[in-house]
Amino acid sequence: MVPTQDDSKTTTKFRVAICGGGIAGICLALSLSKYPDIQVDLYEAAARFTEIGAGLTVQGRTWKPLELMGVDATLRKAAAAANNVATTFQVMMEKKVAEGLPEFSKYAEPVWTGTIAYRVLVPVDRLPSFVLEKPALKKPLLHCGKNKHVVTYCIAQGTMLNVVALVSQPELSDTVYDGPWATECNPAEMVDSFLDWEPRVREVLKLAEKPIKWAIHDLRPLPIYVSHNVALVGDSAHAMTPHQGSGAGQAIEDAYILGSLLGHPSTTIDTLPHALKAYEHVRLPLANNVLTCSRDAGLIYDFRSECGDDYEAIGATLSHAWDWMGEDGVEEQLQKALLNMMEALK
Structure with missing residues (x-):
């Protein structure tokens, strides 16, 4: 996501370039679509959108941002309709960010x-x-x-x-x-x-x-999600294993929070850095934690954790593996992000 100023249209406060048409990119474009003063350009390398069968897990906390973006009714119909409905799964890496930040490069490639x-x-x-x-x-x-x-x-x-x-x-x-x-x-x-x-x-x-x-x-947990006017969302920020079915959900949360901050009346091309830092402030710790929990869950399933094949220990550990699901939802995250941004603007 790269915002730039658009001098050709006085009604446009800035343009947002979205690189990648995966679930994060599409949801960010959707989140921004309700703000007429933001021009959105979505760039996707593929000639067309395809279904490659990875599916999309919609958990309780994921449904709220979809509802707030106004697509819940459409998704309900989709979930009850075609047998072949699936969503695109892809890993999108913004390598240009790594090129500009040598200390970031060791994190930038998925492993x-x-x-x-x-x-x-x-x-x-x-x-x-x-x-x-x-x-x-x-x-x-x-x-x-x-x-x-x-x-x-x-x-x-x-x-x-x-x-x-x-x-x-x-x-x-x-x-x-x-x-x-x-x-x-x-x-x-x-x-x-x-x-x-x-x-x-x-x-x-x-x-x-x-x-x-x-x-x-x-990915290894990233130390930053934002550099100058560039923000990472979805897999480019926190590509994770599928062991908790949470990668797409975290991407959707990214999109809702970032879109809401960019569309806020206080966000202009001059105050943009504060909006992006507020996004990073709430999303980085939560999404990085989910990334780590997902990989840990896979180790537990494979008897490769400290629990080994002790079923009682596995059960006790897994009973807390999804504790993060009870952490701040997107509405609470947005309030914290807005508070962070307003403090920075004082």
């Missing part, structure tokens, strides 16, 4: 976590009867094992079972992944990774036809 995720959708009507008797169709189910875990839950009005099977090589964590980050793969590659697992998991995985193989990357 491979050593984990591969295989994702596939299985029609429920193809599942064996003994699988249908299990609770997987009624609520999300997590199967844990050493360096591996499998998540299953129903989507598309209960007609499809979403399956995500994750395999980790801890010794490869924080190395460079050699190959495309997302690609179709041979189903046997996924199935063979779980040959010694319980029958239910094996039978579900055998039904996979065209699994997508994802190399899971994340």
